[in-house]
Amino acid sequence: MGYFQMTKTVVKSIIHGPSTIRYPAVPGKRTPISRGHVTIDPSKCISCGMCMRKCPANAICVERQAKTWEIDRFRCHVCDCCVEVCPVHCLTMENTYTPAATVHEGRELVQVTYVKPEKPAKKEPEE
Ligand code: SF4
Numbered sequence: 123m124g125y126f127q128m129t130k131t132v133v134k135s136i137i138h139g140p141s142t143i144r145y146p147a148v149p150g151k152r153t154p155i156s157r158g159h160v161t162i163d164p165s166k167c168i169s170c171g172m173c174m175r176k177c178p179a180n181a182i183c184v185e186r187q188a189k190t191w192e193i194d195r196f197r198c199h200v201c202d203c204c205v206e207v208c209p210v211h212c213l214t215m216e217n218t219y220t221p222a223a224t225v226h227e228g229r230e231l232v233q234v235t236y237v238k239p240e241k242p243a244k245k246e247p248e249e
């Protein structure tokens with residue numbers, strides 16, 4: 123029975139081609155519901171650290187003083203959790219094909235450019 127199943131699979135693969143693809147030579151298939159790649163709009167990030175605290179893979183590091191946001195793409199398993207918890211919606215999950223990366227390219231450091239607006243001056247009480 124085992125040999126029969128195996129022969130069937132081999133013949134099917136010979137006729138239709140294998141089910142796997144030769145990534146990264148051949149880009150992965152994308153569909154409208156595919157998750158892809160976490161991206162940030164650094165002009166909106168308020169460095170609250172919520173994404174870092176909620177990330178189950180410890181893939182994000184937010185340095186409030188240095189105003190940096192860093193992601194380790196080899197740790198990220200694309201769960202979308204950080205995107206859901208960001209209070210200012212500056213994280214998005216891009217549905218794009220991501221080329222293969224080396225270990226050095228896995229970490230991405232982004233300089234946050236958000237500037238907190240100044241509070242309006244208090245009005246002096248009229249006499
Ligand atoms: S998608 Fe998930 S694993 Fe990836 S950085 Fe966001 S919370 Fe972490």
Ligand code: SF4
Pocket residue numbers: 162166167168169170171172173174184191207208209210211212213
């Ligand atoms: S990306 Fe969003 S959740 Fe993460 S530190 Fe910036 S504002 Fe906070």
